Amino acid sequence: MTGKGASGIAPASSELKHAGATRREGRRLIDQWWQELSAADAEARPVANVFVMGSIAEVLRAFDIPMSFPEIAALQTAIRGKSMDYLLAAEDQGYSPDICAYVKVDVGLHVTGREHPHGRLPKPSLVVSTNMCNTYIKWSEIWERMYGCPLFVLDIPGWRGTGFEYGVNGGSFRSDCAYVQGQLRELIVMCEQVTGRAFDVDRLREVMGEVNRMSEMYREILAENKNRPAPFNSLTEGVVHMGVANAYRGHPEGSRFMEAARDELRERVHAGIGPIPDERFRLLFVGPACYTNFRRFVEMFEEWGAVFVAAEYASYGGGGLDRGIHYDLARPIESLAEQILLSSQTSFSGIFHSHQWQTGVVRDWSVDGICFHGVKSCRTTSTGLPDAREWLMRNENIPGLFIQSDLVDARLWAEAQLKNRIDAFFESLQGRKASARR
Amino acid sequence: MLVAGVDVGSTQTKGVVIDDDRRILGRGITDTGARLAEAGDAAFRLALEGAGVARDDVDFVIGTGYGRFRVEFGDAQVTEISCHARGAAHLFPRTRTVLDVGGQDTKAIKVGKGGEVLDFCMNDKCSAGTGRFLSAASDALEIPLGELGALALTARNPVNVTTTCTVFAESEILGWLARGRRTEDVVMGVHQAIAARSFSLLARVGVEPELTFTGGVARNQAMVALIGELTDLRVNASEDTHYCGAVGAALYALDRLLVGAPAAGEGSALR
Numbered sequence: 239m240t241g242k243g244a245s246g247i248a249p250a251s252s253e254l255k256h257a258g259a260t261r262r263e264g265r266r267l268i269d270q271w272w273q274e275l276s277a278a279d280a281e282a283r284p285v286a287n288v289f290v291m292g293s294i295a296e297v298l299r300a301f302d303i304p305m306s307f308p309e310i311a312a313l314q315t316a317i318r319g320k321s322m323d324y325l326l327a328a329e330d331q332g333y334s335p336d337i338c339a340y341v342k343v344d345v346g347l348h349v350t351g352r353e354h355p356h357g358r359l360p361k362p363s364l365v366v367s368t369n370m371c372n373t374y375i376k377w378s379e380i381w382e383r384m385y386g387c388p389l390f391v392l393d394i395p396g397w398r399g400t401g402f403e404y405g406v407n408g409g410s411f412r413s414d415c416a417y418v419q420g421q422l423r424e425l426i427v428m429c430e431q432v433t434g435r436a437f438d439v440d441r442l443r444e445v446m447g448e449v450n451r452m453s454e455m456y457r458e459i460l461a462e463n464k465n466r467p468a469p470f471n472s473l474t475e476g477v478v479h480m481g482v483a484n485a486y487r488g489h490p491e492g493s494r495f496m497e498a499a500r501d502e503l504r505e506r507v508h509a510g511i512g513p514i515p516d517e518r519f520r521l522l523f524v525g526p527a528c529y530t531n532f533r534r535f536v537e538m539f540e541e542w543g544a545v546f547v548a549a550e551y552a553s554y555g556g557g558g559l560d561r562g563i564h565y566d567l568a569r570p571i572e573s574l575a576e577q578i579l580l581s582s583q584t585s586f587s588g589i590f591h592s593h594q595w596q597t598g599v600v601r602d603w604s605v606d607g608i609c610f611h612g613v614k615s616c617r618t619t620s621t622g623l624p625d626a627r628e629w630l631m632r633n634e635n636i637p638g639l640f641i642q643s644d645l646v647d648a649r650l651w652a653e654a655q656l657k658n659r660i661d662a663f664f665e666s667l668q669g670r671k672a673s674a675r676r
Numbered sequence: 677m678l679v680a681g682v683d684v685g686s687t688q689t690k691g692v693v694i695d696d697d698r699r700i701l702g703r704g705i706t707d708t709g710a711r712l713a714e715a716g717d718a719a720f721r722l723a724l725e726g727a728g729v730a731r732d733d734v735d736f737v738i739g740t741g742y743g744r745f746r747v748e749f750g751d752a753q754v755t756e757i758s759c760h761a762r763g764a765a766h767l768f769p770r771t772r773t774v775l776d777v778g779g780q781d782t783k784a785i786k787v788g789k790g791g792e793v794l795d796f797c798m799n800d801k802c803s804a805g806t807g808r809f810l811s812a813a814s815d816a817l818e819i820p821l822g823e824l825g826a827l828a829l830t831a832r833n834p835v836n837v838t839t840t841c842t843v844f845a846e847s848e849i850l851g852w853l854a855r856g857r858r859t860e861d862v863v864m865g866v867h868q869a870i871a872a873r874s875f876s877l878l879a880r881v882g883v884e885p886e887l888t889f890t891g892g893v894a895r896n897q898a899m900v901a902l903i904g905e906l907t908d909l910r911v912n913a914s915e916d917t918h919y920c921g922a923v924g925a926a927l928y929a930l931d932r933l934l935v936g937a938p939a940a941g942e943g944s945a946l947r
Contacts (some may be wrong), residue, residue: 624880628880631795632882637795640797642800654742655798658742658755658756658757659757659798661755662755662757662758662793662796665754665755665757665758665793666758666792666793666794666795666796669792669793673792
């Protein structure tokens with residue numbers, strides 16, 4: 239990592255008070271999270287399987303139930319170069335090559351003894367699912383059948399109409415909120431049964447207060463990338479923020495991490511340090527990342543001096559923290575239901591309205607172009623990407639690149655084809671910049 | 677002043693030498709095969725022979741195509757997407773849309789007035805709808821590739837080729853023949869399937885006249901006719917459009933020498 243401070247001299251990393259805090263602390267927290275999951279499994283304590291979108295971590299944390307995120311576990315196997323072992327084990331069981339690759343890695347982990355590169359994946363005692371992804375429910379039913387554990391599905395009313403006006407004053411918001419509150423009360427009863435503990439509303443308030451704090455820091459982290467040069471890559475370092483945001487949502491250690499990460503970024507901004515020596519292009523990344531070749535994928539952009547200054551992933555993978563969560567602790571259940579509704583609407587309606595959000599990011603983060611990354615095994619996140627790209631090209635004159643690979647299925651990585659498209663995109667962007675200067 | 681472009685494509689490698697008046701002095705073409713560096717060298721040598729000049733007379737060479745980083749004597753690299761756009765705008769100056777159907781790739785490119793790329797779309801990681809689809813038909817029917825277009829134009833009742841896989845296309849072709857369909861009708865069905873896929877890519881970037889057809893498949897009269905029908909446009913195609921990528925590369929090389937402007941692709945790591 240290099241860059242020039244106000245003096246024009248790149249400060250040595252050792253001169254920075256917070257240097258390396260994000261990486262070091264992020265690694266420690268993720269290791270600690272895995273140790274807790276493995277310990278819970280060894281001691282036969284209850285563990286909940288939950289999903290990144292709609293984890294309802296606030297309720298589970300209030301009961302101190304450790305949370306296992308199968309999506310995060312799956313992507314970690316890909317980063318360690320192990321995803322194909324598990325994925326093929328699931329295909330050997332009859333799972334189709336065409337379905338979600340996260341599901342197959344997870345199934346592969348369960349059928350091969352639950353040994354994960356980071357630790358032992360626990361058996362779920364409870365599964366908490368939502369309708370935010372159309373695969374979640376069927377995926378949850380696999381564990382339900384495999385382990386006989388109870389399954390709770392939160393049904394969140396979706397808004398898919400034209401005119402994205404859904405909010406606290408929207409037509410059906412109050413009745414939708416009452417519907418979600420009723421379900422949250424059912425989840426609380428289920429947690430009491432699983433843990434044998436009575437619900438403590440003050441503990442829930444504590445947890446929600448930590449989420450408020452974490453959300454504030456998370457937004458400040460994302461906003462630091464409005465600076466030039468951007469202090470971090472939203473794809474590589476952003477994944478560390480997201481991992482902690484999910485695993486430690488509502489936990490004081492999570493909030494402290496976000497604060498430390500923000501301070502490190504502010505220090506980098508002050509010193510003029512970015513993730514690459516010479517930031518030439520600022521990009522928005524749309525879609526989930528490619529974890530099988532995570533480093534190489536980013537390198538193909540960095541070779542052109544490009545930095546992902548923002549990522550849509552940080553929004554829907556961050557559990558709504560980017561929106562700014564302000565729970566009203568005086569009425570916790572109602573406030574939780576409201577935030578679940580508000581944060582989920584962006585995901586539900588993304589296919590129709592993501593271009594509006596993208597246009598705003600392009601303006602506020604001074605973005606030169608957008609990389610749309612379609613994931614072959616996930617239609618939920620990939621449908622509509624070419625349409626959004628075309629709309630932004632035609633109506634806002636925002637250049638867009640559309641490429642495809644996969645989250646964890648290495649068979650869908652074709653480097654020569656990806657590089658060809660990426661290089662051509664930058665040749666075109668370079669031409670646009672040159673024309674603008676003339 | 678002489679410059680050259682060498683386009684190492686997936687199936688064939690092309691080279692051209694041009695002078696500072698942008699005239700094409702020599703062309704070279706060879707099958708790419710497995711040795712990309714040798715293919716690049718051979719095409720360049722043939723282009724030099726055609727131009728009647730020596731290697732040392734050429735001041736700047738740009739490599740393009742999938743094997744562009746294997747053009748070891750090249751001074752810089754530019755993607756074939758940029759080069760086809762630039763080359764097409766040179767051969768047909770009113771070009772605003774380019775369709776390049778090569779051996780494994782089909783590209784629809786929206787082009788600016790100076791031949792710059794405004795937008796592009798390519799086929800997915802699948803060779804259906806590319807020249808490879810025609811090669812599969814050529815193999816299955818035992819008809820030389822160069823004769824398929826003329827044969828297709830004699831069809832009266834084309835079959836509907838539905839497979840989206842080049843490998844499975846061969847069995848579908850044999851299936852149609854087994855059902856007694858005429859060879860020319862099967863061949864035209866294959867052409868129509870490719871044209872339909874190409875048209876969807878064109879629609880994604882938006883077709884604006886003039887449309888220039890480049891790449892090896894641009895030599896196929898039936899494909900040119902079908903693309904013209906689908907777009908309702910007269911389609912630019914000539915012998916030189918096959919060399920379009922190499923021509924564009926040579927033009928970028930000339931820019932580099934004449935105005936000192938970095939070629940579009942410069943700035944990327946050479947790997």
